[in-house]
Amino acid sequence: MFTGIVTDIGEILSVEPRGDLKRLRIACSYGADSIALGASIANSGVCLTVVAVAREVARTVFDVDAAAETLAKTTVGRWIPGTRVNLERALRIGDELGGHIVTGHVDGVARVVSRDDFDGMARFWIEAPHELARFIARKGSVALDGVSLTVNEVEGDRFSILLIPHTLAVTTLGARGAGDAVNIEVDMMARYAARLSEK
Template sequence: MFTGIVEELGEVVRITQTAGDSALVAVRGPLVTSDARHGDSIAVNGVCLTVVDVSDGTFTADVMGETLRRSALGALRAGDQVNLERAAALNSRLGGHLVQGHVDGVGEVIAREPAAQWETVRFRLPAALARYVVEKGSITVDGVSLTVAGVGPDWFAVGLIPTTLKLTTLGARRVGDPVNLEVDVLAKYVERLLGARLADPAAPDADLRGGLSAVDPRGGLPGAVAPGEVA
């Protein structure tokens, strides 16, 4: 588990194709390797990878073909910078939000709008992920925990402060570049739980189903008086 707070910018040293469609990636990151050992987890651009070796500030990790296909890691080349974060400790601060390091899909930078103190960046996202993204909610972009500033049918926007622009790869992302996306896992759990309960007529939580079905389509609770109406 991670928090989406990037610890350092690493550099891809090499990517070696291995058996089948897998690869072995070597990444230089003096900070994240300072206490890393075989078997530890390090997020690389938001993808949780398992350390297989550490030497002189560089760690190597196996990347399965499925991961290469479902994320933007397959587009990395030697010399590219990457966002790095070690797995969170139970006593660490949760500065961002709960991040699993399991990429849900690949998005694309579609617009950048610089301002005096920050920059608004808009991303296109897969249609299947759009329902999990809400304004003021959280989303992970290339391993960076961000607050959603705006949403559309197939896009969302975030505001990047100078620190984020300087200390992560997002400052150098150009229009058309792919990015790894992970939506808030809590949203997926809520959808799963409510869907299962509402679909099962024998479930013991009929009160929950009844309460949800009785919600006024205008967004109010049963018997509630809408603004401007008289009870």
């Protein structure tokens, strides 16, 4: 479980195909001794399990395996060496819940339709996959590339978000623009509410 509050930006160092999965090696600034084997880390919103960890020069490097389902339904399959990813470690009891409850189980890939910069901020219009649009509501929550955000406006399958200067500076969203793909996870409560209303 996560909160959608990014705590580091990692860099993909290598991508190694291994049959139906890929082994990714990721550099970060977390202390190597603070990452346990088997730990869950959200990588641009995708919860992946640490399978190896080491200290290399001035940074920590950890390995994760991405299976076929993850490669097919998220942006992970497009990552190459040099790709930057938002990182968040799993929520612990007692941690501040600054964003919203995020599972790390990405629902699909959304597309940035437009970006409008003003006063150090940026307004994005995002197009969600049609089957996910019904879970997105004005003033509701959504996670894009693992970042907890508030929905401003909704028009059909499209919705807008406003990013403040801090979010643009400390996440990879600052480098996103029209045409870019982002991982999307809809609000868990919206999904359950929709399921209950079907009965």
